[in-house]
Amino acid sequence: MSQKKLISVIATRSQGGSVIKSLLNAGNFKVRALLRNPDSEQSKELGSLGAEIVKCDIGTDSKEAIEKAIAGSDGLYLVTVFWNYMGKESEVGKKAVDAALAAKIGHLVFSSLAPANKISGGRYHVPHFDEKNAVEEYARELSKKHPEFKSSFVYAPFYMQNFNTFFKVQKGADNEYSLSLPVDPSSKFPLDMADIDDIGPIVKGIFSNPTKYAGLSVPFSGSALTGDEIAQAISKNSGKPVKFNYVPTDIFAKAPFPGASEMAEMFAYYNEFGAFDKLNKDLGKELTTLTTFDQFLQKNPIQFN
Template sequence: MTVVAVFGSTGAQGGSVARALLKNGFKVRALTRNPDSESAKALKNQGAEIVKCDDADPKESIEKALKGSDSVFCVTNFWAYFHKELEYGINIANAALSAGVKHFVFSGLAPCNKISGGKYNVPHFDLKYKIEEHLRELSKNNPSFVTSFVYVPFYMQNFKTYFAPKRTVDEKTQDVTYVLGLPSDPKGLPLDMGDVDDIGSIVAVIMKEPSKYSGKVIPYSGDALHGDKIAEIMSKATGKKVVFNFIQPKEYAQFGFPGAEEMAEMFSFYNEFGAFNKLDKTEASKMAKITNLEEFLRKSKFQLE
């Protein structure tokens, strides 16, 4: 039985991957900084082996945690470590090679700075691409160390958290409207979005055929829509009036919350180049069922209060 070590196994991406691999007959070694969390306990009940391991651990500790694993799925967490993400990602890659791992699947993102010729700087994208470049170099110099890559789009789950429509009430009529405010330019490219839970099924297919997906990038998108269409679908799903409000990225950058400037840069990149630039988005849908926005809203019981 193939043993797969999964980084971030109690998070959104890693959790989806761990559950999908278990369903597909893999032995999962779920790596987590908190083995006593409810999410870790749930994975253990589903048959996963729980191992304490964090991105920031020394190379020797990570290598020990990976020993005996055939494959690795790794997603690094910029928002936990910021610019240390690159150092930690490279350290994980090196530890995996030293531990004898044969297949490394990395959750990356498009190189915004490179694609835009320096126009846009989005560290949580660009640092992941530098980790991808390092993994590719390791694979080139060590042919038995196969690397594959999956790119996720804007999470549909964000519509329930960071980008949830805001309730407004007309003072005169008392009519209630929900405003979806996004820096997604109606004159730019539509916003690629996806259910983060879909990544698990895609990675499970990649893990089954390392040689087929060696060196390949698999991006996925459940829908690519402009703001007005997103609002229309939300209105239909909830029975509430949802309208779209385009927030200029420069204005959004001034909102003042942590990460606002970076989010503004990310949306500027999306508006001009899309989430994946010129990569083929169609292959993922041949590998697994990809959820569209209407399906996501229905299955997640999306509501507006």
């Protein structure tokens, strides 16, 4: 029997948890979960599944400390959370990439996003896209200089889970339900969406074939729908009539919550350029059966306010 590959994973809740579970379920990987708090309930849950738990915070730890935490691993799944680092995401990501190279990691898989500012010719500034892409470009350059250090990239679109968190259906004074989104009805790009739990099988597939996926960006989307189609799907699955309410991005930018202006820029970029620019959306489908929005709603009923 061949030796199991050891993959270190930055154990964020939405992406890291799915990746860890998929790798462990595959049977031919060992997993080291890197967490800021090794005593948390999440740590205990991952440990009970068979993951090795190691304390590591890529935001505050030195390159040397990260290198030590991932030492001996065959691969690293790196995900950076913009809102945790606010203006330093690319710095944190590059530090982790440097640590992976120093630790002689053979295969880095990084959760990236499109360079919105570059693609839009400077019109749209979406830091949580652009900073991730800066990390991707840095990793690509290191892979060119060090061919033994393979790097691959996975691109997630708008999370379907957002409809039970940030973008909930609202009940108006007229007792009618509506879903408000800055998804422009005149856009030629419907909103690409994914069940973020699908990222686990995709990353597992990439780690299973590093030669094939070296240097590739792998986008995935379970459904691409207009605002009206999203509302119709929620209506069908809930049995409650929901209408779509288009909120122009300049209005959405003034919403009273942190990050509203950046989210507005993201939707403006989506409306004009789509989520993935010229990337091949079929790559994600090759690695797993992607969850459609209807299937997601059946498993995760929308919570009505």
